[in-house]
Amino acid sequence: MPELPEVENLRLGLVRVIVGQKILGVTVTKPKLVSSKGTLRVASHGKKDEFLKGLKGEYFIGVERRAKNLIFVLSHGKIILAHLKMSGQFVYQASDNKKSVMGGHPIELSETKLPNKHSHIIFKLEHGTLYYNDTRMFGYLLYYKNAKLFENENHFKLLGLEPLSSKFSPKYFGSELKKKKGKIKAVLMDQKIVTGLGNIYADESLFEAHIRPDRSASSLSLSEVDRLYKAIIRIIRRAIKVGGSSVATYRLLDDTRGNYAREHKVYGKAGKKCVNCGKQLEKTTIAGRTTIFCPRCQK
Ligand SMILES: [Zn+2]
Structure with missing residues (x-):
């Protein structure tokens, strides 16, 4: 499972390739990954539709991190909270194949062709494609149409301090x-x-x-x-x-x-x-x- 340094490196890599890009379209083949977090998740088609409609046409404007969570900040104040859990990975491939970023759970050599059977969420961007692959499907990507809704969920309430923050003394x-x-x-x-x-x-x-x-x-x-x-x-x-x-x-x-x-x-x-x-x-x-x-x- 990736730890903080691996997630931070993935974040830095994603910032370099997706920030500034428009989302042309999104595909979700496993709705439970965008429905809720937790182990006993039920697929919600309403949540899936919200995810697809809410993200199409928006721009990635930043990627932040809290512990091992990635927070994708989008235009119009929209947010995606992502956690890779046991087996999630993000892979970005540029359309011209010149740039790629992979991070998270190690990718199997047999699965380097994308999309593969574990590519459950696919973001088609202006200059490339961002895949979320997850073999065991414990990870999640949750969509929020504004920061207030995201903050209301208080996802990080049980987390301690970031080791590299000035508060950690x-x-x-x-x-x-x-x-x-x-x-x-x-x-x-x-x-x-x-x-x-x-x-x-x-x-x-x-x-x-x-x-x-x-x-x-x-x-x-x-x-x-x-x-x-x-x-x-x-x-x-x-x-x-x-x-x-x-x-x-x-x-x-x-x-x-x-x-x-x-x-x-x-x-x-x-x-x-x-x-x-x-x-x-x-x-x-x-x-x-x-x-x-x-x-x-x-x-
Ligand atoms: Zn010793």
Whole structure:
């Protein structure tokens, strides 16, 4: 699943290719993807019609991000809220094939021809086509005809701060962690204090901060909070800069790939030697997720 750096890179890529373009037409083959969010979604043909009619003829004027949500801002104050969830991906292909942007869940090589059977939402633009593909269909694109309707839904009320915002400070982080009973890794991943850390960046940040992932969040000392805070910011910044972590067939603008995977020190490296001390990295499960750590470096 893409984490914050991957979604941010997708956003940056989309800004470069779709902003300023007019939507000539939209196709939706799976109405449930535009009906509502949540797991027990029912397809609404009314919502689908609203999506198609509301977007045709509008222009993309910006793409914003909150945690792992993408917010497409359109002319006339219209908004699309998109979340890729487990298996969503956006792919933009220019009509002249010179520019393409892909991001989100890795694309299968057999499915690089577009549209494919997973292309459930297709935006025909003036100079190219934007596809939303989703194999498992947990993702969603919700349409709002104005900002007020969007804000009324309060989609982000359970989310903590953005890790790179100025509000996210060691003081805030420390006082919020003190209130938490869970394990530090689970608390990082639940998005309620700080957003954007999934399995990869939680493991990498805890390794860099020398903190065991199974420590109780409230037990961290001031200096440990400070180390973890710095590790999160450094790692998220670095991962955004080099294009995120997605591997294999995930590609960014102009066919370059996300390179942060090369810098992973623990994620995906169970049984390998710790880069700091040489001890074998261990594997455990926290909040249902495979967790890798160094039993010597992380206390
Ligand atoms: Zn070590």
